[in-house]
């Protein structure tokens with residue numbers, strides 16, 4: 001079906017979406033072209049394995065960039081020789097080595113541990129200028145939303161979708177809703193974009209943005225630096241949104257100009273003209289809009305086990321006895337118990353054991369500068385066992401060292417580490433011990449996130465630094481800063497410039513020599529009409545789902561995150577199977593005196609629910625958080641085939657379909673009145689996908705109609721693997737690529753312009769063949 005964008009007023013999201021539609025099918029799903037695909041070691045092995053098994057290639061290596069970040073140790077790399085000797089944990093080493101093999105086999109540009117440009121995926125993309133305004137950016141990682149700060153449509157995907165993008169450079173998408181959050185006024189002293197985003201999540205909740213792309217707008221947003229905007233968009237996933245976006249402006253262009261992968265000359269000018277058109281039109285319609293007075297926001301911290309448990313620093317730990325809603329009340333009691341907190345304790349009286357300044361939210365140079373400004377001339381408090389600074393990339397680290405920030409931290413008793421995800425999720429040795437409390441600049445305070453039974457309080461870098469000095473959570477506005485001249489570490493713009501240029505020791509990027517002339521708008525729509533999918537040819541080995549009559553298990557919880565469904569230690573596999581043992585691991589098992597796992601009375605450990613095939617969840621937002629496809633893999637491995645809940649995390653919802661699982665949204669009242677009683681009694685539910693109904697085992701219809709998108713239903717009923725379906729649309733994809741090469745030529749260079757060292761042994765940069773990428777657009781696949 002040919003796609004004609006609306007000619008009326010459009011939002012920023014509408015405009016970026018429209019610019020990427022390759023095809024729209026009869027069921028109303030869109031095939032979107034993906035400009036930028038970033039890859040890391042945790043969510044890619046199974047995708048490359050899929051490609052290998054199917055004999056497929058990476059369609060656009062120049063649109064793909066890989067690095068390692070989650071698993072790697074953050075201790076000094078002074079003696080780094082290779083991954084084999086450096087990474088002690090065998091499973092982590094295997095994942096990193098698997099990525100290194102895959103990038104070599106598939107010729108994907110890679111920034112590995114042997115060089116400074118390595119870092120957290122969401123830090124290196126913008127740093128290198130790989131992230132450009134108006135692009136579609138994806139990664140097998142939920143915090144891909146970070147890149148929305150550049151006016152990109154950027155979102156996390158699961159491993160099946162990673163494979164889909166590698167093979168086809170496209171993704172099948174439904175259109176999200178438009179939501180706008182306007183922040184008026186000027187933020188007060190001590191209030192950063194981290195406080196702002198925590199405040200917003202506290203306000204709208206972790207399901208507040210579900211199904212929507214949030215555009216952040218208003219004076220307070222416009223006044224933010226690019227790095228501060230990235231911290232905001234980063235956490236839009238914690239608000240449940242598909243993506244967060246900010247319209248590109250002069251601050252954006254200023255940040256980008258001169259970065260290694262950013263176009264130059266005529267291409268830059270052409271890009272600018274397009275990028276300046278990326279804003280929401282005056283009369284554009286938003287499905288929802290919230291206006292927040294920025295002047296009323298205080299420094300904000302979390303007290304509980306969800307990012308929505310956020311309060312102004314002047315507040316106290318909430319009191320469950322004052323809460324009426326029974327689900328909220330029991331959730332609060334559980335959170336206080338887990339966090340080891342007494343109701344009504346002032347937040348500033350909570351002592352801290354460890355401090356972590358790092359992660360894709362807050363490990364950029366401005367974050368380190370603001371933390372250093374607080375730490376300067378102080379010593380960490382006696383009770384702080386460990387205070388870690390983990391820069392987001394090797395280049396951030398190098399820049400900080402040039403400014404002497406490392407010295408400030410080390411003098412105060414902090415550890416100065418190498419780049420990586422580190423204690424944000426503790427897949428490497430950086431973890432909390434049970435019951436330790438951490439002031440953290442990361443983005444998730446889920447149970448067990450930073451270590452088994454670890455307790456996390458999220459906050460800004462300045463607040464975390466202050467907590468390290470005082471030993472307890474601290475209001476930065478009352479903290480005595482040792483000023484050299486001013487509260488901020490002053491850095492000249494020359495030094496800023498250095499980060500962009502001097503640090504990137506490679507030659508000038510090769511740009512397409514001529515900027516192709518612009519083409520007419522309607523040429524984008526001039527795409528041949530769709531060929532009917534050859535359904536027979538496309539089955540990819542997924543079991544079809546038609547009807548299911550299965551035992552239902554009840555789960556009385558809200559906001560069940562994917563960290564809880566499958567904790568980080570199980571993400572180190574390079575397979576899709578064998579994960580049932582990790583399902584709800586920290587709820588299903590506890591350690592005995594000998595450190596052995598003993599089963600708890602969690603519902604799936606109890607008869608008859610050990611054999612459950614349907615999971616009935618009473619609370620909202622099941623599967624929120626991380627994009628780990630390991631969550632549906634673990635459920636499937638356990639035997640669950642269908643999940644019913646009032647709402648789901650977007651990425652989890654998507655990932656489930658890709659694995660032949662059916663997530664069904666049902667109104668909370670219907671769940672509570674009709675479905676949960678049957679599940680509690682150990683009864684069966686009959687799920688009829690063709691008719692979209694749920695009945696009991698006697699045939700009484702309990703849910704006369706549930707929603708499921710046509711295209712997903714079609715794939716599930718037939719057990720179709722959507723990569724094969726998409727590959728049948730090759731003509732559309734090549735047609736789009738042709739248009740893209742002309743109209744959006746400024747997006748072409750991509751990662752092909754990264755000079756990456758493939759010769760790790762000799763530590764030599766091996767220059768890739770000069771590519772304009774035009775040569776490799778049509779691969780023989």
Ligand SMILES: CC(C)[C@H](C(=O)O)[C@@H](O)C(=O)O
Nearest residue numbers: 042140141142143626627628
């Ligand atoms: C490992 C990855 C899938 C995960 C994510 O998607 O967010 C991780 O980055 C996290 O922060 O939990």
Ligand code: SF4
Nearest residue numbers: 143359360421424425
């Ligand atoms: S949230 Fe943490 S673990 Fe996930 S990408 Fe960011 S830094 Fe890495």
